[in-house]
Amino acid sequence: MKQLDGHIPPGPLKEKWTTYRSTMPLVAPNNKLRLDIIVVGTGLAGASAAASLAELGYNVKVFTFHDSPRRAHSIAAQGGINAAKNYKNDGDSVWRLFYDTIKGGDYRSREANVYRLAEVSANIIDQAVAQGVPFAREYGGYLDNRSFGGVQVKRTFYARGQTGQQLLLGAYQALSRQVALGKVELYHRHEMLDVVLVDGKARGIIARNLITGELERHSAHAVVLATGGYGNVFYLSTNAMNSNATAAWRAVRRGAYMANPCFTQIHPTCIPQSGEYQSKLTLMSESLRNDGRVWVPKKVEDAEAIRQGRKTALDIPEEDRDYYLERMYPAFGNLVPRDVASRAAKRVCDEGRGIVPTGLGVFLDFSTAIERYGKSRAHAMGIHNPDEATIRRLGEQVIEEKYGNLFEMYEKITGENPYKVPMKIYPAVHYTMGGLWVDYNLQTNIPGLFAIGECNFSDHGANRLGASALMQGLADGYFVLPYTIGVFLSNEIRTPRIPTDLPEFEQTEKEVRARLEGLMHIGGSQSVESFHRRLGKIMWEYCGMARNAEGLQKGIRLIRELREEFYKDVYVPGRMDEFNPEMEKAHRVADFLELGELMCIDALHRNESCGGHFREEYQTEDGEALRNDEEYAYVAAWEWTDLGKDPVLHKEPLVFENVELKTRSYK
Amino acid sequence: MKLTLKIWRQKSPDDKGRFVTYQVEANEHMSFLEMLDVLNQQLIERKEEPVAFDHDCREGICGACSMVINGQPHGPMQKTTTCQLHMRHFKDGDTIYIEPFRAKAFPVVKDLVVDRSAFDRIIQAGGFISVDTGQAQDGNTILIPKDTATEAFDAATCIGCGACVAACPNASAMLFVSAKVSHLALLPQGRIEASRRVQNMVKQMDEEGFGRCSNVTACEAECPKGISITNIARMNREFLKAVFGSKETV
Numbered sequence: 001m002k003q004l005d006g007h008i009p010p011g012p013l014k015e016k017w018t019t020y021r022s023t024m025p026l027v028a029p030n031n032k033l034r035l036d037i038i039v040v041g042t043g044l045a046g047a048s049a050a051a052s053l054a055e056l057g058y059n060v061k062v063f064t065f066h067d068s069p070r071r072a073h074s075i076a077a078q079g080g081i082n083a084a085k086n087y088k089n090d091g092d093s094v095w096r097l098f099y100d101t102i103k104g105g106d107y108r109s110r111e112a113n114v115y116r117l118a119e120v121s122a123n124i125i126d127q128a129v130a131q132g133v134p135f136a137r138e139y140g141g142y143l144d145n146r147s148f149g150g151v152q153v154k155r156t157f158y159a160r161g162q163t164g165q166q167l168l169l170g171a172y173q174a175l176s177r178q179v180a181l182g183k184v185e186l187y188h189r190h191e192m193l194d195v196v197l198v199d200g201k202a203r204g205i206i207a208r209n210l211i212t213g214e215l216e217r218h219s220a221h222a223v224v225l226a227t228g229g230y231g232n233v234f235y236l237s238t239n240a241m242n243s244n245a246t247a248a249w250r251a252v253r254r255g256a257y258m259a260n261p262c263f264t265q266i267h268p269t270c271i272p273q274s275g276e277y278q279s280k281l282t283l284m285s286e287s288l289r290n291d292g293r294v295w296v297p298k299k300v301e302d303a304e305a306i307r308q309g310r311k312t313a314l315d316i317p318e319e320d321r322d323y324y325l326e327r328m329y330p331a332f333g334n335l336v337p338r339d340v341a342s343r344a345a346k347r348v349c350d351e352g353r354g355i356v357p358t359g360l361g362v363f364l365d366f367s368t369a370i371e372r373y374g375k376s377r378a379h380a381m382g383i384h385n386p387d388e389a390t391i392r393r394l395g396e397q398v399i400e401e402k403y404g405n406l407f408e409m410y411e412k413i414t415g416e417n418p419y420k421v422p423m424k425i426y427p428a429v430h431y432t433m434g435g436l437w438v439d440y441n442l443q444t445n446i447p448g449l450f451a452i453g454e455c456n457f458s459d460h461g462a463n464r465l466g467a468s469a470l471m472q473g474l475a476d477g478y479f480v481l482p483y484t485i486g487v488f489l490s491n492e493i494r495t496p497r498i499p500t501d502l503p504e505f506e507q508t509e510k511e512v513r514a515r516l517e518g519l520m521h522i523g524g525s526q527s528v529e530s531f532h533r534r535l536g537k538i539m540w541e542y543c544g545m546a547r548n549a550e551g552l553q554k555g556i557r558l559i560r561e562l563r564e565e566f567y568k569d570v571y572v573p574g575r576m577d578e579f580n581p582e583m584e585k586a587h588r589v590a591d592f593l594e595l596g597e598l599m600c601i602d603a604l605h606r607n608e609s610c611g612g613h614f615r616e617e618y619q620t621e622d623g624e625a626l627r628n629d630e631e632y633a634y635v636a637a638w639e640w641t642d643l644g645k646d647p648v649l650h651k652e653p654l655v656f657e658n659v660e661l662k663t664r665s666y667k
Numbered sequence: 668m669k670l671t672l673k674i675w676r677q678k679s680p681d682d683k684g685r686f687v688t689y690q691v692e693a694n695e696h697m698s699f700l701e702m703l704d705v706l707n708q709q710l711i712e713r714k715e716e717p718v719a720f721d722h723d724c725r726e727g728i729c730g731a732c733s734m735v736i737n738g739q740p741h742g743p744m745q746k747t748t749t750c751q752l753h754m755r756h757f758k759d760g761d762t763i764y765i766e767p768f769r770a771k772a773f774p775v776v777k778d779l780v781v782d783r784s785a786f787d788r789i790i791q792a793g794g795f796i797s798v799d800t801g802q803a804q805d806g807n808t809i810l811i812p813k814d815t816a817t818e819a820f821d822a823a824t825c826i827g828c829g830a831c832v833a834a835c836p837n838a839s840a841m842l843f844v845s846a847k848v849s850h851l852a853l854l855p856q857g858r859i860e861a862s863r864r865v866q867n868m869v870k871q872m873d874e875e876g877f878g879r880c881s882n883v884t885a886c887e888a889e890c891p892k893g894i895s896i897t898n899i900a901r902m903n904r905e906f907l908k909a910v911f912g913s914k915e916t917v
Contacts, residue, residue, distance in 0.1 A: 048800075051800070052799075052800040055799045055800055066723065066729075066731070067721060067731070067782065067783055067784065068730075068783065068784065068786065068787050068827065069787070070730070070787075070827055071723055071724075071729040071730060071731050073723070073724060073729070075724065075728050075729050075730075075826075076724045076726050076728050076729065085806075087807065123801075123803070125806045126803035126804060126805055126806045127798070127800060127801075127803045128806075129803065129806040129809060129856070130796065130798040130802065130803035130804075130809075130856055131795070131796050131798055131856075132796045132819075132850065132851050132854050132856050132857050134816050134819045134820040134823050134850070134854070135806075135816070136816070137811055137812070137813045137816040138813065139813050140810070141810030141811050141812050141813070142807050142810065143806055143807055159820060159823075160820065162728065162824060165728055165824070165826075166820075166823060169823065172790070173790060173794055173795035173796070174795060174798075174800075176787065176790045176791040176794065176795055177791070177795040177797060179787075179791050180791040180792065186787075188784060188787070211776060240723040240724040240725070240729060241722060241723055241724075241725060242723050274696050275694070275696055275697070277694075277697055277701050277704065277705060278701065279698075279700070279701050279704055279725065280725050282725075282726055283726075408746075409726065409727065409751070412727075412744075412747060412751045412752075412753065413698075413751070413753070415753070415755060478800045479800070479801075482800065525712075527708055527711045527712065529704070529708060529711075530708075571711065571714070573710075573711055573714065573715070573716050573717060574716055578679075578777075579679075579719060579776055579777045579780070581717075581719055582711070582717060
């Protein structure tokens with residue numbers, strides 16, 4: 001084990017980024033024209049980075065496995081994006097956003113990175129507005145804000161419940177503009193299957209053309225991975241069906257370190273699972289907790305009656321309802337951070353008070369808000385002594401303006417009208433804080449290989465706050481990487497264009513081909529999907545919302561057995577040299593089967609509870625996470641060795657010079 | 668529920684293609700795509716080739732899913748994508764026809780998968796505001812009336828799925844193009860390039876082989892995001908203004 005260096009620039013926290021940015025080596029405009037960069041992924045991070053790099057003059061090649069860059073899963077982000085604008089005059093500042101994020105992440109992220117993120121947050125909003133992103137406005141024409149979990153200010157900018165869509169379209173359009181200008185070459189329906197290293201530097205990728213099945217070699221002076229998170233290792237998650245870890249995992253297999261893989265976020269407000277056939281879970285934005293109150297019945301008998309259909313939520317009188325978040329965490333109430341809210345939901349369901357047939361569900365109730373808004377709108381309209389129906393109608397109107405599309409989506413999926421009966425929700429896997437280890441420049445330990453957005457581990461520690469994923473993706477892509485990549489590229493200005501007939505390209509392509517052929521030739525009897533489902537169940541059971549040493553050991557064993565079975569008995573239909581979604585899935589699941597094991601190993605080694613990583617052995621008397629700062633205030637970066645061999649742990653100590661490590665309290 | 672599916676199978680762009688009949692057992696809580704997942708599992712178990720279809724977020728926002736169900740793009744429910752369509756809207760014993768989006772500008776890749784990159788090229792032709800990263804001033808220096816922001820947002824919610832094209836007897840892309848033209852033309856930031864934008868986008872739309880608009884309005888009826896045909900009227904105005912009233916012709 002060696003200690004890792006995050007290359008954090010010296011100087012006071014508040015000046016680090018400004019000073020660094022002003023003194024870092026630059027690449028002159030004429031040299032930028034001679035440098036090629038590959039960007040893999042076109043979500044918020046990838047699209048914004050590709051556009052910004054092309055604007056600077058670099059030659060950019062962009063890859064997406066979708067049919068269009070606009071389909072990347074950032075499109076599905078609902079609630080909003082944080083920025084320290086202090087437009088609400090409520091005491092927000094760069095420092096406060098920084099502090100909230102460090103605290104929200106349970107003190108497992110780097111001070112310098114998070115501070116930089118908070119600093120550039122305001123620029124993102126400006127950039128997006130200039131691109132025409134239609135953020136919500138107040139009547140005076142000014143930008144509107146709302147509140148999100150884990151904070152006490154209103155700093156979240158939003159575009160109804162479709163903020164991710166609007167921000168991604170902004171970045172996609174900026175990218176499209178560069179495609180038209182010839183500065184970006186766009187490769188759609190292309191999937192990266194390996195990274196090519198030449199003399200220890202990342203110099204290209206092997207990509208599969210998903211239409212023809214051909215393997216292609218693409219070279220560049222640097223490679224940027226913006227390939228998102230690995231939540232789909234759990235099979236059921238709020239991720240899109242095709243979101244996968246292959247690009248990142250292949251980088252790990254080539255020597256990149258995977259940092260804190262066990263830090264996964266379980267989002268408290270998702271639509272509960274309804275059956276075995278289910279393919280994915282759907283998120284109901286955290287913004288709903290601004291107005292929705294979470295509750296379960298106080299009495300187990302009532303919960304049982306609801307589960308059996310003998311009673312409904314409306315039959316439970318006010319005094320028999322347990323608004324458990326408000327009871328347990330009065331200071332933040334329903335807006336506690338995600339990890340805290342999720343665990344609380346699990347706890348009340350474990351007590352037998354869950355309200356869906358599976359027992360795994362709680363209510364999210366808008367009736368109080370509907371009444372409050374209804375009264376206030378009636379007042380504003382000059383209606384005195386409004387009757388109950390009027391209040392209800394007006395209140396529902398306000399709720400529809402704020403969350404209309406979410407309510408519609410809920411009704412489509414469940415067939416229930418959430419204006420009339422409370423929503424039913426349960427936690428689900430949503431985001432992965434862990435990811436490729438990167439230094440302050442967002443460069444992995446492989447020179448020339450960068451990772452941005454959810455794909456890296458950098459800013460969220462052990463738990464991400466709501467509306468911070470969009471912020472980080474765009475911060476990395478618009479305002480950080482375009483600068484920091486220059487530190488590497490300034491040393492490459494004499495490197496001519498990288499030829500793709502180098503032996504390294506040939507060798508890597510050969511290995512990729514062998515891997516794919518291997519999968520095709522197994523010819524077993526079970527589908528890829530069935531293995532994925534089984535892996536997901538193991539992960540959820542033993543590496544999910546609560547973990548313990550015994551379970552994790554069992555999980556590791558089960559994953560190894562499943563992997564062996566996979567390579568003996570999986571069946572992949574069709575051919576390699578054609579459009580074949582099943583074969584795409586097969587190699588993604590093969591990689592999940594390795595990553596899942598590493599997640600368990602990481603979770604097992606971290607003998608503490610922090611953020612989304614809750615080890616049952618380490619909790620306070622009242623069931624809260626018990627951190628161990630003495631021994632675990634570090635980033636765990638894992639180096640791959642070989643299948644069946646233990647990975648090597650590298651530690652990057654987390655040094656806190658500006659904040660005091662405290663027990664996180666939202667009470 | 669027991670269902671009979673008549674699904675369009677086409678091995679490749681050159682293959683002629685045909686309907687193939689399948690039987691599948693579903694339940695009412697499944698989404699339409701989950702029902703197809705079940706079918707594909709059966710096919711794989713029988714070592715037959717599964718049906719290829721585009722899909723990703725399964726939340727109605729990415730715009731990937733794209734099939735025509737019983738003659739309607741995204742099926743019978745209004746303002747609903749295929750992935751959000753649930754089987755409770757079908758009955759036991761139903762026969763369901765499933766086809767790809769059909770349009771000259773959307774060639775079939777395989778089975779129900781079509782190539783919609785023409786949409787990307789239309790956006791590349793002008794569907795953006797020319798601002799480089801770093802140029803923007805404070806967001807609140809551009810004030811936008813709430814109603815204008817709402818109208819622009821309504822146009823911007825287009826998910827680029829192409830249902831409008833599939834619904835149109837002329838395979839016209841007017842609703843898609845006009846939604847982007849409107850979104851940007853309504854905002855003060857977008858006014859500056861409005862004239863060039865509309866001309867360039869319309870030109871590209873024509874080059875891609877989309878048909879003309881003849882006011883059938885099936886596009887609006889089938890749009891899963893409820894994009895209004897008012898946008899087409901606005902685009903026509905913008906276009907005429909640009910061609911006849913502006914010095915910037917392209």
